[in-house]
Amino acid sequence: METLSLQNKFNLKELELNALLEITQAINSNLPEQSLYKIYDFTLRGNLNLKKLALYVYDNEWNCKVNFGTTINCFNHPLDECFLDYKTLTQIKDREDVFGEFDFMIPIYHKTDVLAVVFVGDIHIDADDEEMKKSGIRFIQALTNIIIVAIENKKLARQQLEQEALRKELEIASDVQQFLFPEVLPYGMRLKIEASYLPHDRIGGDYYDYIPINQNQFLICIADVSGKGIPAALMMSNFQASLRTLIRQTPNLVEIVNELNYQVLENAKGEKFITFFAAIYDHKLKTLVYINAGHNPPILIDKNGTTLLEEGSTVLGAINPLPFVNEGFITDLDEFLLFCYTDGLTETMDEKEQEFGQERLIQYFKENGKKDLKKIHQDIIINLDGFKGKMGYHDDITMLSCKVDM
Numbered sequence: 511m512e513t514l515s516l517q518n519k520f521n522l523k524e525l526e527l528n529a530l531l532e533i534t535q536a537i538n539s540n541l542p543e544q545s546l547y548k549i550y551d552f553t554l555r556g557n558l559n560l561k562k563l564a565l566y567v568y569d570n571e572w573n574c575k576v577n578f579g580t581t582i583n584c585f586n587h588p589l590d591e592c593f594l595d596y597k598t599l600t601q602i603k604d605r606e607d608v609f610g611e612f613d614f615m616i617p618i619y620h621k622t623d624v625l626a627v628v629f630v631g632d633i634h635i636d637a638d639d640e641e642m643k644k645s646g647i648r649f650i651q652a653l654t655n656i657i658i659v660a661i662e663n664k665k666l667a668r669q670q671l672e673q674e675a676l677r678k679e680l681e682i683a684s685d686v687q688q689f690l691f692p693e694v695l696p697y698g699m700r701l702k703i704e705a706s707y708l709p710h711d712r713i714g715g716d717y718y719d720y721i722p723i724n725q726n727q728f729l730i731c732i733a734d735v736s737g738k739g740i741p742a743a744l745m746m747s748n749f750q751a752s753l754r755t756l757i758r759q760t761p762n763l764v765e766i767v768n769e770l771n772y773q774v775l776e777n778a779k780g781e782k783f784i785t786f787f788a789a790i791y792d793h794k795l796k797t798l799v800y801i802n803a804g805h806n807p808p809i810l811i812d813k814n815g816t817t818l819l820e821e822g823s824t825v826l827g828a829i830n831p832l833p834f835v836n837e838g839f840i841t842d843l844d845e846f847l848l849f850c851y852t853d854g855l856t857e858t859m860d861e862k863e864q865e866f867g868q869e870r871l872i873q874y875f876k877e878n879g880k881k882d883l884k885k886i887h888q889d890i891i892i893n894l895d896g897f898k899g900k901m902g903y904h905d906d907i908t909m910l911s912c913k914v915d916m
Contacts, residue, residue, distance in 0.1 A: 547576050562632050564576070564584040580612075596617055691719070705910045708854075730910060731787060782827060786803040801821070855894065
């Protein structure tokens with residue numbers, strides 16, 4: 511009888527070793543997770559003659575991955591999270607739900623994190639031999655550990671691939687966004703243009719531009735797309751390309767804005783919109799024509815004082831056709847400073863949750879409008895940083911200044 515028991519133990523150990531070898535080969539063959547779960551299921555049923563089992567695995571949430579032998583389908587039964595409090599093999603008693611059908615639960619840990627919970631019942635391994643029962647349970651625990659670690663490694667590898675793909679996408683989108691901004695801005699005696707861009711994140715949705723039209727005329731613009739990230743950068747890239755194409759075809763801002771609105775709506779399907787300000791200045795005629803499409807009103811400082819440029823239309827991409835488009839027209843404008851910005855500037859908050867606001871900007875220009883543009887931008891950034899205190903920036907900040915002297 512003792513010889514028979516030793517033979518049974520030997521056979522069981524051989525089965526266990528063969529099962530571990532098969533699992534290892536399956537892992538090395540890079541089989542999908544579902545195949546590993548099937549091998550796990552088959553191995554425990556065949557080698558241990560196990561009658562009841564449920565394996566719950568954490569994958570953003572707890573789900574049953576393997577189940578057999580129970581009267582209730584564990585695949586549709588959530589894990590009772592009280593089992594997460596157990597650190598070791600625990601006998602199950604006095605439960606009337608599906609978990610009461612099992613004899614033991616085995617938590618599977620990685621460091622301090624529970625990765626899986628195994629429920630087993632009706633272990634028929636030489637029922638009179640407690641040592642073999644314990645050996646069988648240890649085998650279940652070891653096999654589960656191997657499977658779960660292998661699957662966790664697959665998840666990690668998949669996440670790394672996804673992160674690498676995202677990193678490459680971010681690099682491309684970041685490069686795309688850099689192409690939105692002109693490489694060189696004029697800074698001569700007659701015309702000076704200065705720009706500052708402070709991205710809140712790696713990829714933002716702001717855009718500014720300076721486009722010479724002919725010997726006498728140039729266009730400056732600033733825009734802000736709703737949303738951030740790769741979609742915003744790509745959308746703004748398309749917007750820039752459209753604007754540069756249109757300005758070569760016509761200097762008529764009304765036509766340009768209507769066409770841009772149509773294209774934004776077509777591309778974004780109403781899910782995003784763009785605020786936009788564009789102005790064309792004519793050195794010879796001393797005129798400024800502009801349209802403000804839902805953007806923060808730029809500040810114009812000239813011999814007549816300070817003016818907010820608000821004439822225009824609503825945001826682009828919300829409705830087609832636009833309900834109205836009004837051109838602003840300013841004459842006898844020979845010396846001036848025009849300051850454009852995105853809402854990230856005025857909506858920056860201090861520690862009392864008060865916004866920096868438009869009035870602070872207007873007051874600054876009333877006192878400092880004759881300063882050099884580079885100094886103006888530097889002052890505003892310093893003032894803004896001091897204003898917010900320990901608060902962070904919650905949006906991109908873009909500033910574009912244009913100064914014309916005779």
